[in-house]
Amino acid sequence: MADFPSKVTTETSSPHYDNQQQGGNSLRGLTANVTTMMDMTFVRSIPAVLMMVEIFLGLLQWALIASAPYMSLPAYGWVMFVAVTLWILTTILFLIILFGTQQKLTFVPWPLTVMVYNGVATVLYLTAFLANAASVQPFYPSYFYGHMAAAAFFGAVVTVAYGASAFFSYLDWKGNGGNAANNTVPT
Numbered sequence: 001m002a003d004f005p006s007k008v009t010t011e012t013s014s015p016h017y018d019n020q021q022q023g024g025n026s027l028r029g030l031t032a033n034v035t036t037m038m039d040m041t042f043v044r045s046i047p048a049v050l051m052m053v054e055i056f057l058g059l060l061q062w063a064l065i066a067s068a069p070y071m072s073l074p075a076y077g078w079v080m081f082v083a084v085t086l087w088i089l090t091t092i093l094f095l096i097i098l099f100g101t102q103q104k105l106t107f108v109p110w111p112l113t114v115m116v117y118n119g120v121a122t123v124l125y126l127t128a129f130l131a132n133a134a135s136v137q138p139f140y141p142s143y144f145y146g147h148m149a150a151a152a153f154f155g156a157v158v159t160v161a162y163g164a165s166a167f168f169s170y171l172d173w174k175g176n177g178g179n180a181a182n183n184t185v186p187t
Contacts, residue, residue, distance in 0.1 A: 037099055037100065038098055038099060038100075039097070039098055039099070039100050042097055042098060043098065046168055047165060047168050047169065047172070048094070048097075048098075050161050050164055050165045050168070051090060051093070051094045051097075051165065052094070053157075053158075053161045054086075054087075054090050054158055054161045054162060054165065055087060055090055055091055055094060057154045057157055057158045057161070058083055058086060058087040058090065058154075058158050059087055060154050061083050061151045061154040061155050061158060062079075062080055062083035062084050062087060062151075064147045064148070064150050064151040064154070065079060065080055065083070065132070065147070065148065065151045066080065067144075067147055068139070068144035068147045068148060069144065070148075072138075073135045073138060075131040075132070075134065075135040076131075076132070076135060078127070078128060078131050079128045079131050079132045079135075079151075079155070082124045082125060082127070082128035083125075083128060083155070086121050086124065086125065086162075089117070089121075090121070093114070093117065111169065111172050111173040112173055114169045114172070114173075115166065115169040115170050115172070115173045117169075118162055118165040118166035118169045119166045121162045121165075121166075122159065122162040122163045122165075122166050125155065125158055125159040125162050126159050128155060129152065129155035129156050129158075129159045132148070132151055132152045132155050133152040133155070133156075135148070136148045136149050136152055
């Protein structure tokens, strides 16, 4: 028992000292914190894959239109408005779900909100796709005909993706019993 105090160290270090000694490891700790906040099961789900398709192909669609002189036809103003607005909103919604922010915002009925968003996005994208497809012909003799035709194709694919997202979000909403209060009552 006499040797007990000699085996115990009472040396402590401050967090500031640890950060200086580790150097580049502080970034590794930051990335570990970010990845623990991400919902990796969501990334592997069908709704997440559909959202990534909507984001990627929506960006491709409006980039193709923006690279052409689309201001000559008024229909492309609507197409650009829908494509850019829904691209931004879908990206924000994807990040909200990915980082679990919806779990902190319990006052929002998320299954219903996502279902309504996807339904409205499907209708808006359908109108934008039809406007885009109907307005491709005036660009026929020019270099930009291919851009507008490809944008119409990607608009059709994104419309189908939003429709599939609306279907899966409807299933998610009905799987909840259709009661918006299920997600709003704190447990």
